[in-house]
Amino acid sequence: MRVWKFGDDINTDVITPGRYTVTTDRKLLGKIAFIEYRPEFAKEVEEGDIIVAGNNFGCGSSREHSPVAIKAAGVSAVIAKTFARIFFRNSINIGLPLFVCEDTDKIDDGDDIEINIITGEVRNKTKSIVFKAKPLPEFMQRIVDKGGLVNFLRSDGYDNI
């Protein structure tokens, strides 16, 4: 899958500028992902592509529009050295898979990579190297396995934790 590489501290105003988030229309949000920071992204991104970033990805506002826009644009996973806390929760809650991985410097923009969602194994096919991303904590994996928080609360609820 094609990699879209980003640096450190990519904030929610960069992912989805506040002036464009006056909607809950997911299709529309998919079209505005990185609209000013990287205008070619929403036009060229293909289903299954992967975002790779440095530290503190998704910092800033609590707006869930940011992970929603990334997911709606077709991105299948985000790999970063660290994630901002609210972005991390929001992504888990809407079923956008995230992976924490210290080795994102070994991935460049445009590389072709694969990630095993169960084991966290990252295969950089362009560079012929393999490394590991951290799997999610068991508690969060349960939410992801249900497809997000809404389904988790409908089926399990907080009483069964």
Add this chain to the structure above:
Amino acid sequence: MASTITEKILANASHQKEVVPGNYVVADLSYTMAHDSTAPLAIESFYKITDKVFDKDRVIIVFDHFFPAPTVAGATMHQKSRKFVMDQNLSGFFTNGVCHQLLVEKFISPGDVLVGADSHTCTEGALGAFTTGLGSTDIGGAMATGKCWFKVPESLKFILTGSTKKGVYAKDVILSIVRDVGAAGALYKACEFTGDYVKNESISSRLTLCNMVIEMGGKNGIIEVDQKTFDFLDRRKGKIFRSDKDAVYEDEYEIEVENIEPQVALPPVVDNVEPVSAVEGKHIDQAFLGTCTNGRLEDIEVATRILKGKKIARNVRFIVSPASEDIYFAAFKKGYLQDLVKAGATVCNSSCGPCIGRHEGVLCEGETCISSQNRNFTGRMGHPKAEIVLASPATVAASALAGKIVDPRDYI
């Protein structure tokens, strides 16, 4: 075992004797909050889970991000949230202030657990409560169940000692802390402020400190209650928790505030902080005084002291938004708003104002705004090629007067 205030509040709310960092807990919530920008998505999630809120008196909706609606899209978002408020018969629905300020004035008590669909929900922790920002789906779940899961955070302790020099304020102190800690330096952590500086400062200044914890990645800001807190809370009692003397902190920062100068955060990130002298003379087009960071009465008072009887520079538009109706009225009663308007200010309704670039003063290409808000990200206040400089209310007011960025100490 010894615990921090944050650990004690989370243990209490999750009905456990004690918790330690890394534990996952499900806590009972005192309140949930969403605003006009985040509520519609939260409502969509909510109705997929249930059709009745857990408590109509503890689910709060505030219109502050774009109120009154500046666009048809905004009005449509409001219509959706308003229907939810009516259908659920919520008692806490407001259009007269910034959400965090209203929560501080009307709801939060020590020991409370608040989740808000706004990242600056760390603000309210200045009253000795655990308060944190979440996204819309989390808030949808919270409105449905009255509960939320948390990972108990490690705590950082900021011991602030001494007093600031004239012309230096809590905003300058927190900006210098953000510079030292970095935009990700407190990721996932509880940030506890203590020391004689904090004790001597007003509730308003304490709120400013906690407000910007998120700009270091922090989960919550928190300050133990004291007599000032009780005086502010009036009849709200709550449950008092204090950190044990031997509580474990992941890191401690000892900061002597006396040496801090007026600070500015330069675009495009909040930890790009320099003393104001680094950019003295930089041209500005707009100055903004307001927001959950610095839109309170004492902020407006400082600005008025600088601007009373004078006129702002012709090249500047100066926008003021008192953070709540109570502050608006108090500032009016004291004559501050009249003085500011006479000096050339445009006073807006109590809301987020132009902070998020949706109304009441957006920037065009090439413009610079000096603002008392908390974020300077690219494109936040309008055009992506506009610049935002963050500073204290005094620096904002003095710069509005001079038409360029100046050191406020020369104007006080």
